Amino acid sequence: MVLLSSGNNFVEERLAKNEAKTAGRFRNDQETGVDVEYRKVRLERVLLVSVYSSAKTSERDAKYSLDELERLSVTAGAQVVGRILQQRPLPDPATYVGKGKAQEVAAIVEDQEIDTLVVNETLQPSTRRSLEDIVDAKVIDRTALILDIFAQHAKTKAGRAQVELAQLEYLLPRLRGWGQMMSRQAGGQVSGGAGMGSRGPGETQLEIDRRRITHKISELKQKIKKIKQERLQGRKQRVNSTLPSVAIVGYTNTGKSSLLNKLTGAHIIIQDALFATLDTTTRRINNPKFSITDTVGFIQDLPTTLVEAFKSTLEEAIDCDVLVHIVDASAPSPLLQIETVRDILSEIRTLDAEGKVRLKENENEILCFNKIDLLNEVDLERLKRKYPNTAFISVRNGDGIKDLNHIIAQRVKASQKYKTVDLVVPFEDGSTLAKIYRIGEVISRQDSAEGVEVTARVPVSFQFTAPVDLQVYEP
Numbered sequence: 001m002v003l004l005s006s007g008n009n010f011v012e013e014r015l016a017k018n019e020a021k022t023a024g025r026f027r028n029d030q031e032t033g034v035d036v037e038y039r040k041v042r043l044e045r046v047l048l049v050s051v052y053s054s055a056k057t058s059e060r061d062a063k064y065s066l067d068e069l070e071r072l073s074v075t076a077g078a079q080v081v082g083r084i085l086q087q088r089p090l091p092d093p094a095t096y097v098g099k100g101k102a103q104e105v106a107a108i109v110e111d112q113e114i115d116t117l118v119v120n121e122t123l124q125p126s127t128r129r130s131l132e133d134i135v136d137a138k139v140i141d142r143t144a145l146i147l148d149i150f151a152q153h154a155k156t157k158a159g160r161a162q163v164e165l166a167q168l169e170y171l172l173p174r175l176r177g178w179g180q181m182m183s184r185q186a187g188g189q190v191s192g193g194a195g196m197g198s199r200g201p202g203e204t205q206l207e208i209d210r211r212r213i214t215h216k217i218s219e220l221k222q223k224i225k226k227i228k229q230e231r232l233q234g235r236k237q238r239v240n241s242t243l244p245s246v247a248i249v250g251y252t253n254t255g256k257s258s259l260l261n262k263l264t265g266a267h268i269i270i271q272d273a274l275f276a277t278l279d280t281t282t283r284r285i286n287n288p289k290f291s292i293t294d295t296v297g298f299i300q301d302l303p304t305t306l307v308e309a310f311k312s313t314l315e316e317a318i319d320c321d322v323l324v325h326i327v328d329a330s331a332p333s334p335l336l337q338i339e340t341v342r343d344i345l346s347e348i349r350t351l352d353a354e355g356k357v358r359l360k361e362n363e364n365e366i367l368c369f370n371k372i373d374l375l376n377e378v379d380l381e382r383l384k385r386k387y388p389n390t391a392f393i394s395v396r397n398g399d400g401i402k403d404l405n406h407i408i409a410q411r412v413k414a415s416q417k418y419k420t421v422d423l424v425v426p427f428e429d430g431s432t433l434a435k436i437y438r439i440g441e442v443i444s445r446q447d448s449a450e451g452v453e454v455t456a457r458v459p460v461s462f463q464f465t466a467p468v469d470l471q472v473y474e475p
């Protein structure tokens with residue numbers, strides 16, 4: 001069954017932007033005086049294909065997953081021409097959709113001039129090749145599509161290295177032999193060889209590609225290992241500073257970066273696109289004092305290679321004191337988003353860097369529904385009844401931001417054990433006084449002949465590096 005593209009606002013807006021980029025225009029060249037046409041290559045025309053089993057998935061959830069695939073395709077810069085949703089007990093191991101259906105798809109590909117078939121599942125290399133041979137068009141799966149988007153949006157050195165590693169590990173088992181890119185060494189002068197003494201199998205292009213990719217993967221792993229060590233060192237410094245940490249996690253395009261901007265006054269570039277932000281951003285908030293970090297977004301069936309590659313980045317969300325889990329209130333299935341994020345976090349926190357089992361859940365998780373401005377009052381009230389003790393906000397118009405800020409502050413304070421101290425800091429020991437102001441709360445301060453007399457609330461783990469006259473009260 002062929003379905004027309006959905007009327008999703010996100011898809012329509014992104015498609016309009018993509019089409020605008022491809023519009024041809026003439027401009028007079030000042031040097032030659034000749035009208036020159038500047039035109040980019042037209043958008044890649046794609047057909048989406050998905051198979052679901054009614055015993056495992058409802059048709060509603062299957063359509064939602066296909067909608068998500070369309071959003072991914074448009075984000076990648078493609079034009080979705082049509083969609084095929086097929087119900088069958090299991091995907092066909094040979095062609096995914098079955099030989100008969102594959103031939104139907106081939107006819108659609110030819111009639112609609114489709115460039116690429118996008119399959120809503122991770123395909124085995126043999127399945128992809130068989131389907132590609134029948135439909136006579138390029139076939140990519142969901143994993144390849146997500147990797148392509150990550151490659152477009154990665155900006156930092158760490159992000160690009162992580163994405164490249166995931167791409168190469170995905171590509172390695174999918175190299176195709178004996179194709180047009182294959183070079184076979186032939187013997188004899190008739191076939192263009194060097195003659196006797198030079199005959200032999202040589203090294204095929206496939207073997208060269210595999211060797212190069214394997215070598216590149218090894219290099220990238222070493223680079224990421226160094227990056228991870230730097231992150232670990234930075235994390236140790238943050239832990240030693242006793243500054244509480246907050247991490248924002250959630251499904252992709254739920255407003256994580258927008259929330260960070262709203263809470264901290266940061267200026268992270270915001271885009272209405274999937275995986276627009278891949279690099280973590282950390283800012284500091286005062287009163288109470290804590291650091292807050294924006295992390296990469298999650299999605300259903302996030303490729304395992306990406307989870308592994310971004311593990312050092314995502315561990316920021318595991319080691320935090322408070323976790324702000326942001327959900328799109330206007331999504332067709334908010335529960336699916338919540339379960340997806342929690343499953344991925346559980347997978348990451350299963351083992352830490354030293355192989356020790358982590359806790360299963362973050363007890364300081366704050367569930368937060370964003371985009372409530374897109375809901376009517378009835379749907380909003382229904383959501384509030386279903387998810388009590390939850391923050392409901394709209395980053396766009398600021399609704400609920402103050403309440404969320406208060407909840408975060410309370411959780412941060414609850415996660416930290418404080419003690420009240422009376423101390424006299426020598427005038428020459430400015431570093432200790434600065435540290436008290438940085439991580440604690442100064443209740444009173446007065447200069448005396450001996451030094452600065454301070455009463456302050458500081459974390460229990462706070463260590464004084466210089467001799468001071470100290471009296472500690474119970475937290």
